[in-house]
Amino acid sequence: RSPKMLAELMAFGNVDGYINMPADQSCLEGKRLSCSSLAVPTTIFQEDAVEPKTGIKFPAFLEDDSCPATTVLVGVGFKGMKIMRVKNLNLYAFGLYMQPNTICEKLGPKYASVPTTNLKDDPDFYNDLLRENLHIRVRLVVNYKGLSIGAVRDVFEKSLGLRLRKINPNTDYHCLKTFASYFTKDIPIPAGTKIDFCQTSDGQLITEIDGRQISAVQSKDLCRAFFDMYIGDSPVSLEAKREVARNVAGLMGRCGG
Template identity: 30%
Template sequence: MKEAKTGTEFPDTYCHLSRQDCPTLMGVGARAKKLAGIKTIEVYAMGFYMDENAAKQTCSKEFSCLPPVSLERNQALAERVKTAHDIEKSVRIVVTSGLVNQERFSKGLRESLEPRLRAEGDLQALNDFEALFRGAKFHKGLEMVFTNTQAGALALKIGGNEAGFVESPVFTKAFFDLYLGSEPVSKDGKASIARGIANTVSNAGS
């Protein structure tokens, strides 16, 4: 699947761990940001991957009776997927601008995550998260992958290398809220992901 605004292509599946049945690409989007209050740039393209079988098992009883067109706009389904630790999901980010460096990227994430974490009272996790990026060499085309674990932690890979974990279910929930929440950082991305999740769950009985 190709993200239209940046032309970034994403493979159909992505495995955080080596296995045969890998999570499937649900949708793609792009994150735009106004730089210095003047120029708007596409900071990164993103693809959202989800374990289809786990999602069907978790969500089928509650949501599979509804048609996809209804499920696309069903925030309760998005919340269920967002908070379920037993559904493996990954956000795969590809930096699409040479103007993005580690400092700007971390600052942008902090601006988006801090209000969500302040409401939950877990700002320390944000500091732990930012520490994972220290020393990373940012460049156009750099890939980062964020994956939840069954324990509720968030694992990070930068350029294909393990960068570490944030051991906070509250933080993991806040991170996925950036893409599945009611105020996503990419509205087009949320719509694309919602279509993919809706089609997956509505086909649970097929």
């Protein structure tokens, strides 16, 4: 079977056959990943997931040319900001996606038999998720209409700088300057804009805005620092981080077949 087919079957929780066949057979003819009618296990989202604070939807599967591996949604959350201690702004919602085959290959042997309750607070597990150069993607969907590309750049630059220093004090900060340089003032990001960040297995961080690639920076340190914001220490959303642990555990529980 092809890696893509195995990824899909593993996400459905049954590599010998589908749990429930969809009524729309056309879903199986090349457009399977876009169909929410397919059966998926309870540890993975049954269909497009809605982030409750913003009402923004995230598809259960993603696949595209820049990151050819089929990825499945393993967690959703949002980034908020308090203004003047009274008003809360929900800046963006996010969905985190991972590739089942590489999860099984690189993390399954160590963690597949570990109870989920033990994983969600295990720093070694999250460190391994960040260390193993897995296919990971985070999709941000802008919720606040006043958000600018410059504000996004400034927030990322500050957070990534701190995390890079923690990960590797001797890192080459040129990678961060290169990354930030692509966030130019002429890129509009109205509410609903999708900003995707994808880590490839060879350590590239690819950025896309509404499906158009704007950058590709080769730096394993930058990749780790970026996803550390979501599944590392002091994450954007602790609840989302724990949801990722539960769903990754669900994927690993199906590694054996």
